[in-house]
Amino acid sequence: xxxxxxxxxxxxxxxxxxxxxxxxxxxxxxxxxxxxxxxxxxxxxxxxxxxxxxxxxxxxxxxxxxxxxxxxxxxxxxxxxxxxxxxxxxxxxxxxxxxxxxxxxxxxxxxxxxxxxxxxxxxxxxxxxxxxxxxxxxxxxxxxxxxxxxxxxxxxxxxxxxxxxxxxxxxxxxxxxxxxxxxxxxxxxxxxxxxxxxxxxxxxxxxxxxxxxxxxxxxxxxxxxxxxxxxxxxxxxxxxxxxxxxxxxxxxxxxxxxxxxxxxxxxxxxxxxxxxxxxxxxxxxxxxxxxxxxxxxxxxxxxxxxxxxxxxxxxxxxxxxxxxxxxxxxxxxxxxxxxxxxxxxxxxxxxxxxxxxxxxxxxxxxxxxxxxxxxxxxxxxxxxxxxxxxxxxxxxxxxxxxxxx
Numbered sequence: 001x002x003x004x005x006x007x008x009x010x011x012x013x014x015x016x017x018x019x020x021x022x023x024x025x026x027x028x029x030x031x032x033x034x035x036x037x038x039x040x041x042x043x044x045x046x047x048x049x050x051x052x053x054x055x056x057x058x059x060x061x062x063x064x065x066x067x068x069x070x071x072x073x074x075x076x077x078x079x080x081x082x083x084x085x086x087x088x089x090x091x092x093x094x095x096x097x098x099x100x101x102x103x104x105x106x107x108x109x110x111x112x113x114x115x116x117x118x119x120x121x122x123x124x125x126x127x128x129x130x131x132x133x134x135x136x137x138x139x140x141x142x143x144x145x146x147x148x149x150x151x152x153x154x155x156x157x158x159x160x161x162x163x164x165x166x167x168x169x170x171x172x173x174x175x176x177x178x179x180x181x182x183x184x185x186x187x188x189x190x191x192x193x194x195x196x197x198x199x200x201x202x203x204x205x206x207x208x209x210x211x212x213x214x215x216x217x218x219x220x221x222x223x224x225x226x227x228x229x230x231x232x233x234x235x236x237x238x239x240x241x242x243x244x245x246x247x248x249x250x251x252x253x254x255x256x257x258x259x260x261x262x263x264x265x266x267x268x269x270x271x272x273x274x275x276x277x278x279x280x281x282x283x284x285x286x287x288x289x290x291x292x293x294x295x296x297x298x299x300x301x302x303x304x305x306x307x308x309x310x311x312x313x314x315x316x317x318x319x320x321x322x323x324x325x326x327x328x329x330x331x332x333x334x335x336x337x338x339x340x341x342x343x344x345x346x347x348x349x350x351x352x353x354x355x356x357x358x359x360x361x362x363x364x365x366x367x368x369x370x371x372x373x374x375x376x377x378x379x380x381x382x383x384x385x386x387x388x389x390x391x392x393x394x395x396x397x398x399x400x401x402x403x404x405x
Contacts, residue, residue, distance in 0.1 A: 004047060004178075004302070005305070006047075006051075006053070006301075006302045006303070006304075006305030006306040006309060007053065007305070007306070007309040008048075008053045008054065008266070008267065008309060008310075008313065009309075010048070010053075011045070011047075011048030011049075011053040011054040012054060014043075014044070014045055014048065015043075015045060015048075015054055015058070015059060015062060018043045018045065019062050019063070019066050020066070021040075021041070021043075022043075022062070022063040022066060022067055022072050022075045023063075023066070023067035023071040023072050023075070024071060025041065026041065026042070026043075026072075026074060026075045027073075027074040027075070029041035030042055030074070030078070030148075031149050031212050032149075032212050032213075032214060033147035033149050033150045033212060033213050034213075034214060034216075035135075035139075035213070035216060036139050036142075036143070039145070039147055042147065042148070043059075043075075044145065045059060046082075046179035047145075047178050047179050047302070049079075049082070049179075050082070050179045050180075050181050050184075051263045051264070051265070051266045051303075051306050052264070052265040052266055052267045052344075053266050053267065053306055053309070053310075054267075055267060055270070055374070055376065056079050056080075056082070056083060056376050057374075057375075057376050057402055057403075057404065059079055060076050060079055060080075060399070060402075060404055061404055063075050063076060064076070064399075064404060069396075069399070076395065076399075077392060077395070080380060080391060080392075080395060080398065081184075081388065082181075082183075082184055083376065083377060083380040083381070083384075084380060084383075084384045084388050084391045085183040085184045085187045085188075085384075086181070086183040086184075086347050086348075086377065086380075086381070086384075087377065087380050087381030087382075087383070087384030087391075088183070088187060088384045088385075089182065089183040089186070089187060089347070089348045089349075090245055090246070090347060090348050090381060090384075091242050091243055091244075091245065091381070091384060091385060092239065092240050092241075092242060092243065093243065093348045094240040094241075095186070095187075095190070095239075095240060096182060096186060096348050096349065098240075099167060099170070099186050100353070102167050103167040103168070103170075103171055103291075104292075106165045106167050106168050106171075107168075107292060107293070109165075110168065116164075116165075119162065119164060120164060120168060123137065123158060123162060123164060123169075123172075124137065124172055125137070126138045126141070128162065130157065130161075130219075130223065131217065132153070132209060132213070132216075132217035132219065133153075133154060133157050135217070136150045136153070136154045137154075140154075140173070140176050140177070141176060141296075143298075144176055144177060144178035144179075144296065144298045144299065144302075145177070145178060145179070146177070149212055151173070151188065152188075152192060152202050152204070153204040153208075153209055154169075155169055155170075155173075155188070155189055155192040155193075155202070156192050156201070156202050156203060156204035156227075157204050157224065157225075159192065159193055159201075159231070160201070160203070160204075160224075160225040160227045161204070161223075161224050161225040166189050166190075166192075166193045166231065167189075169189060170185055170186055170189040171291050171293065173185055173189070174290045174291060175290060175291050175293060175294065175295045175296055175299075176296045176298075176299070177299075178298060178299055178302055180290070180299075181347075181349065182347070182348060182349025182350060183347065183348065183349070193230050193231045194229065194230015194231055194232050195230065195231055195232060195234075195235060197387060198230075198232050198238065198239070199229065199230060199232050200230070201227055201229070201230030201231070203227045204224055205224065206218070206219035206220075206221070206223070206224055242385055245381060245382075248345060248370070248371040248372065248373065249368050249369060249370045249371065250370060250371075250372065251276065251340055251342045251370035251372070252340065252370075253275035253276070254275065254276075254277055255276075255277060255339050255340050256277050256279045256337050256338045256339045256340070257276040257277055257278050257279060257338055257339075257340050257341070257342050258278075258279055258280045258281070258282065258332065258333045258336055258338035258340070258341045258342070258367075259273065259276070259278055259280070259281045259282070259314075259316075259341075259342050259343070260281075260282055260283075260284055260329070260341050260342065260343040261281070261282070261283045261284065261307060261310050261311060261314070261318070261343070262283070262284045262286060262307075262343060262344075262346065262351060263285075263286070263287065263303045263306050263307060264343075264344060264345075264346055264347065264351060265343075265344035265345075265374075266306045266307065266309065266310035267310070267313075268310060268314060268343075268344060269313055269314060270374075271344060271372055273342075276342065278316070279336040279337045279338045280318075280319070280332070280333075280335075280336030280337075280338065281311065281314060281316045281317070281318035281319075282318055282319050282320065282321050282332055283307035283308070283310065283311050283318055283319075283320050283321065284307075284320075284321045284322070284323055284329070285300070285303055285304060285307060285320070285321070285322050285323065286303075286322075286323040286350065286351045286354065287299050287300050287303045288300065288322075288323070289323055289350035289351060289353070289354055290350055307320070319332070323351065323354045326354060326357035326358040326361060327358070327361045328358075329341065329355075329358045329361070329362065330358065330361035330362045330364070330365055330367060331361075333362065333365070333367050334365050334367065338367060339366065339367055339368070340367060340368045340369075340370050341362065341367060341368070341369050341370065342370045342371075342372075343369075343370075343371055344371065344372060344373075344374070345371045345372060345373040345374070345377065346371060355369065375401065375402055375403065376402050378401070379397075379398045379399075379401035379402045380398055383398070
């Protein structure tokens with residue numbers, strides 16, 4: 001992962017290099033974790049996709065063009081998983097709120113419980129004595145990446161074998177994964193714990209680890225917990241009510257506008273800005289909002305690089321803001337004489353939480369926060385109401401709506 005550059009050009013180059021492997025090679029080899037710097041069977045495009053330095057539509061179009069929709073079906077499904085998780089969390093934002101409040105309580109417990117703190121420190125610093133788990137922890141800390149299969153094994157072992165709070169594990173990932181986003185990270189950990197697909201936890205098994213690491217790791221008999229059920233008893237009320245997608249305030253043509261670029265979407269040139277009376281452009285760093293605990297410098301540096309690249313491609317002078325005091329955004333918009341702030345849609349997560357705190361300051365100055373969703377999201381999210389199977393059945397329609405087929 002040492003050759004990663006946080007630019008659209010680097011993302012496009014990585015995409016071109018992986019196109020030949022998007023078909024049967026990906027389908028047959030994607031589950032194998034060959035180890036550090038050997039992740040050749042998976043795309044590792046997620047660093048770029050999660051910031052939309054390259055988009056899901058571009059990636060899927062490339063796979064369909066090169067291999068056809070049938071041969072590249074498995075690759076397409078995996079790309080759509082990210083959109084499914086985002087849409088699911090948009091429809092149940094209460095789950096994110098519950099994660100945030102639960103993590104806050106877990107962090108207080110961590111401060112006050114010496115034994116728990118010792119266990120967490122050993123797990124996070126690769127000192128559990130489980131060679132496979134510790135190797136994955138080191139890879140995550142050193143590179144900001146883990147193979148998807150390793151992420152599932154790691155989460156399952158964290159929860160069921162080590163007996164650690166799942167939210168602290170999700171927080172560990174979120175603070176170190178370069179491709180981490182609120183939806184995929186939170187819901188994947190919930191899925192492993194048996195909370196997403198309720199009562200069906202993901203169980204790390206010795207034979208599975210041995211097979212899909214190509215024999216690199218061979219857990220001993222009895223080393224991994226024998227799991228009979230997940231953590232569904234911790235949420236006896238079940239899943240919260242399904243909500244409608246939230247309405248967005250659309251920008252108005254001719255109104256003095258401040259354009260805001262975040263690492264939610266670093267390809268803002270895809271949006272038609274020609275009718276805007278643009279008074280100023282700013283980039284906003286927000287990765288530090290992922291956790292109250294320190295977020296890795298690798299993530300912060302990559303975000304800053306991606307935002308700089310986005311600003312350069314806009315070909316407009318811009319300033320850089322940091323999401324600290326919520327009044328920061330309103331102060332800047334007022335200074336440039338804007339009456340609306342435009343940004344691509346901000347999904348449920350820490351940045352949206354910050355923007356909700358910022359909105360009253362904008363409203364006090366009669367400045368509107370305006371967003372726009374991409375057609376890719378509009379095509380997937382209406383189906384993201386239950387399990388992935390419902391979305392999977394609609395993939396031909398989704399691709400047609402997203403103007404791919």
